[in-house]
Amino acid sequence: xxxxxxxxxxxxxxxxxxxxxxxxxxxxxxxxxxxxxxxxxxxxxxxxxxxxxxxxxxxxxxxxxxxxxxxxxxxxxxxxxxxxxxxxxxxxxxxxxxxxxxxxxxxxxxxxxxxxxxxxxxxxxxxxxxxxxxxxxxxxxxxxxxxxxxxxxxxxxxxxxxxxxxxxxxxxxxxxx
Numbered sequence: 001x002x003x004x005x006x007x008x009x010x011x012x013x014x015x016x017x018x019x020x021x022x023x024x025x026x027x028x029x030x031x032x033x034x035x036x037x038x039x040x041x042x043x044x045x046x047x048x049x050x051x052x053x054x055x056x057x058x059x060x061x062x063x064x065x066x067x068x069x070x071x072x073x074x075x076x077x078x079x080x081x082x083x084x085x086x087x088x089x090x091x092x093x094x095x096x097x098x099x100x101x102x103x104x105x106x107x108x109x110x111x112x113x114x115x116x117x118x119x120x121x122x123x124x125x126x127x128x129x130x131x132x133x134x135x136x137x138x139x140x141x142x143x144x145x146x147x148x149x150x151x152x153x154x155x156x157x158x159x160x161x162x163x164x165x166x167x168x169x170x171x172x173x174x175x176x177x
Contacts, residue, residue, distance in 0.1 A: 036074030
């Protein structure tokens with residue numbers, strides 16, 4: 001999947017070498033949104049692109065900077081009235097995801113003018129196809145992260161519910177956590 005994700009968007013990147021690039025970010029408390037931003041950065045860096053700017057996912061239609069090629073990955077979006085993107089944004093549709101088809105339904109004519117939409121999951125592909133919009137499966141852009149091979153000997157507790165009985169006894173040596 002990693003090679004397919006990278007190769008499907010390469011054509012768009014090569015055609016737009018002179019254009020600026022951008023990564024979406026979302027001003028939310030969802031750490032998954034931050035991971036998607038990092039995945040977009042990783043994707044551009046894997047193509048030798050190290051200069052980019054950040055564009056707020058929740059106000060794409062307000063963007064008024066220079067024309068920009070914007071990696072459109074991750075989940076979209078809270079306010080469907082802030083879509084479609086500004087005409088100054090040239091979307092790179094890769095790893096795009098919607099939960100329900102409402103965004104697609106509301107902006108069907110816009111999506112029909114776009115190149116095939118690279119989707120994070122088969123459910124999103126099917127939503128587009130139900131509306132007669134060309135889409136294909138890329139997988140999640142996080143799959144393009146380099147494999148991390150170094151392992152430490154620490155244990156990590158994440159998002160702990162303190163009422164659960166699986167939390168270690170505090171008499172244990174907490175240096176291991």
